[in-house]
Amino acid sequence: MKSLKTQFILSHILPVIVTIPLIAMALSYAMKTHYILKDMKKTITYQANLIRDYAEWSPEIWMDKVSADEFIREIRPQLVTGVILFDKAWNLLAFSDNGMVEKAPENCCNHMPTFGQTNMQPILNISAYNPFHKTDDFIEMMVPVSNNQNELLGIIRLNLPDDYFEEQLDQTSGQIILILICGIVLGILIGLFNAVSLEKSLNRTANAILELSTGVRDNPLPETGPKEIAQLSVAFNQLAEKLKSSEQKRTKLVSFLTHELGRPLGALSSAVDSLSLGAYQDEQLTRDLTRGMKNEVKRLELLVGDLSILREESDPQNQYLFSRVDLTRWLMESYQYWAEFAMSKGVSLINEIAVDLPAVEMDPFRFHQAVGNLLSNAIKYSPKGGRVILRAGVNGEEIQINVIDFGPGISEADLPNIFNSFYRGTEKKRFTQGMGLGLAIAKEVIKAHKGKITVNSVPGEGSTFTIHLPFPSSETDPDQP
Numbered sequence: 001m002k003s004l005k006t007q008f009i010l011s012h013i014l015p016v017i018v019t020i021p022l023i024a025m026a027l028s029y030a031m032k033t034h035y036i037l038k039d040m041k042k043t044i045t046y047q048a049n050l051i052r053d054y055a056e057w058s059p060e061i062w063m064d065k066v067s068a069d070e071f072i073r074e075i076r077p078q079l080v081t082g083v084i085l086f087d088k089a090w091n092l093l094a095f096s097d098n099g100m101v102e103k104a105p106e107n108c109c110n111h112m113p114t115f116g117q118t119n120m121q122p123i124l125n126i127s128a129y130n131p132f133h134k135t136d137d138f139i140e141m142m143v144p145v146s147n148n149q150n151e152l153l154g155i156i157r158l159n160l161p162d163d164y165f166e167e168q169l170d171q172t173s174g175q176i177i178l179i180l181i182c183g184i185v186l187g188i189l190i191g192l193f194n195a196v197s198l199e200k201s202l203n204r205t206a207n208a209i210l211e212l213s214t215g216v217r218d219n220p221l222p223e224t225g226p227k228e229i230a231q232l233s234v235a236f237n238q239l240a241e242k243l244k245s246s247e248q249k250r251t252k253l254v255s256f257l258t259h260e261l262g263r264p265l266g267a268l269s270s271a272v273d274s275l276s277l278g279a280y281q282d283e284q285l286t287r288d289l290t291r292g293m294k295n296e297v298k299r300l301e302l303l304v305g306d307l308s309i310l311r312e313e314s315d316p317q318n319q320y321l322f323s324r325v326d327l328t329r330w331l332m333e334s335y336q337y338w339a340e341f342a343m344s345k346g347v348s349l350i351n352e353i354a355v356d357l358p359a360v361e362m363d364p365f366r367f368h369q370a371v372g373n374l375l376s377n378a379i380k381y382s383p384k385g386g387r388v389i390l391r392a393g394v395n396g397e398e399i400q401i402n403v404i405d406f407g408p409g410i411s412e413a414d415l416p417n418i419f420n421s422f423y424r425g426t427e428k429k430r431f432t433q434g435m436g437l438g439l440a441i442a443k444e445v446i447k448a449h450k451g452k453i454t455v456n457s458v459p460g461e462g463s464t465f466t467i468h469l470p471f472p473s474s475e476t477d478p479d480q481p
Helices: 004-056 065-078 098-110 162-214 227-276 283-308 327-344 364-380 438-448
Strands: 082-087 092-095 123-126 139-146 152-159 323-326 348-353 359-362 387-395 398-405 452-458 462-470
Touching: 004 065, 004 139, 004 152, 065 082, 065 092, 162 227, 227 283, 323 327, 327 348, 327 359, 327 364, 327 387, 359 364, 364 387, 364 398, 364 438, 364 462, 438 452
Parallel strands: 348 387
Antiparallel strands: 082 092, 082 152, 123 139, 139 152, 323 359, 387 398, 398 462, 452 462
């Protein structure tokens, strides 16, 4: 009983085994008491009319026993019923079966109706059916025969033989039993097929879950079968895909962190070793080392900032703190910060910031991460002596902030994926550095400010990233983001 297939089979077979015999009993009883009885009544009525027609044309049989015997011998081959002929005084004239003669006096005494000119209708007598006890003379009929003056000549008594009823029952019961056996076999086959099919689907899902728990599941489940099984397969495939994606991101994160943390930490370690070995005695060398150490610390700060924004939005430490900010002033401060960084890389950062930008609701730190990631990428992928443009202005019903570079650009194949976390591109021109988080973080931050980011790039000519912010309403509550 512990096997799922066994339980499925029993769940299909038991109702069939229990209900079909009950149905068979009810059907058999109905056939015996209604359909077979109706057929027997019809048969004996037909036989009675047939004999009466013969008898009305042979009035001599009611006065001569020899003629009566001859009459019965002539019609007997055409009958299935037993026949006894009585004269109008209920005296026995002739009979068709010896068994009927032995019981005739007793039966006749029980059925001696009076027939007159006003009552010449046949009398049908049906014994009550008892399925547990055999009864004799189950159905019989008394048929009066009269002349043209409607005078009684004699009575014909007909009854079906004892075995006629049983033969009909046996034949009908055999057919019923055959049909029910076929139904049981068909029910078992259908139950077995369904049980095997369901067990196979559930075992396949159970094995897939077990394999997934060990980390070796690669093939998705077929999303077919009954609705519930198909939904289970869909849910499992989605879960497996999410787990696979999560595992890939985790592996990439560890690999990228090892790479990104190793370089600045190595540089800091080398600078500290140099200072400890006496480099501090050279003033210019000390300034260069401390400047380099500060830049590496800034790189680590940016890295930590990138990682912090990947936390779940439900993390209370990752909530946005909005406030009313003068956008022109804020962008100028960001420009000055990144202009110095660009200069250290041999790149010119050009200021095209409008002086009349409106105040907006923003989280300055988070928005600095978005703009800073765009400027960092633009400066990083610009050649020495190149230039990057930071442009901001109002265009219709929105504020646009553009970061324009003239570097290698982005291929058409990479454009749909550049805002995905950890994506580093199919080519080695632009995405070989970093963790592939900068653009994904920028997109999430801008989305939190009810804006969007777009990109237009031509390989070999450069890229333009545009931040679209909704124009602030004059009725905006400064305390609400």
